[in-house]
Amino acid sequence: MPSFDVVSKIAMHEVENAVQQASKEIATRYDFRDTGAEIEKSDDGLLIRANATARVAAVYVVLQEKLARRHVSLKSLDPQPVEPAASGTFRQTIKLTQGISKEKAKEVVAFLKETKLKVQGSIQGETVRVNGKKRDDLQEAIAAMRAHDFGVDLQFENFRE
Numbered sequence: 001m002p003s004f005d006v007v008s009k010i011a012m013h014e015v016e017n018a019v020q021q022a023s024k025e026i027a028t029r030y031d032f033r034d035t036g037a038e039i040e041k042s043d044d045g046l047l048i049r050a051n052a053t054a055r056v057a058a059v060y061v062v063l064q065e066k067l068a069r070r071h072v073s074l075k076s077l078d079p080q081p082v083e084p085a086a087s088g089t090f091r092q093t094i095k096l097t098q099g100i101s102k103e104k105a106k107e108v109v110a111f112l113k114e115t116k117l118k119v120q121g122s123i124q125g126e127t128v129r130v131n132g133k134k135r136d137d138l139q140e141a142i143a144a145m146r147a148h149d150f151g152v153d154l155q156f157e158n159f160r161e
Contacts, residue, residue, distance in 0.1 A: 005158040006128040018066040045095040073153030099126030
């Protein structure tokens, strides 16, 4: 029976490259001079620091541009509120979300049932496995899921006959 998996993953090497590119741009741009603006990768995700909340927001925009250019979905970013840090600076943590949460997985399975296609979805951890009798039904399911916005970036992999 043909099947495929619906997953939500981030290419971490692309994120690291985007952070490096954004750091280079911040270092060379005149409007970021003497603001202490920087981006770094941390355990929680990404950390932005600057001397004003407006600068933190501007650095976040630069980061978004670099991530979008490297085809990293902005849906996988979870920006936390800007908070004051030491020495009159401000910081913002941007969490990177991977995997499909239980609620989103249930939403995907319910959506597949609503489409009236002859496919069946099952939740397996942070992935959703979709089974069907015909390959064409699975391709229609993929097209329907691409057209619908679930709030997370979905990839389709592990297609088996």
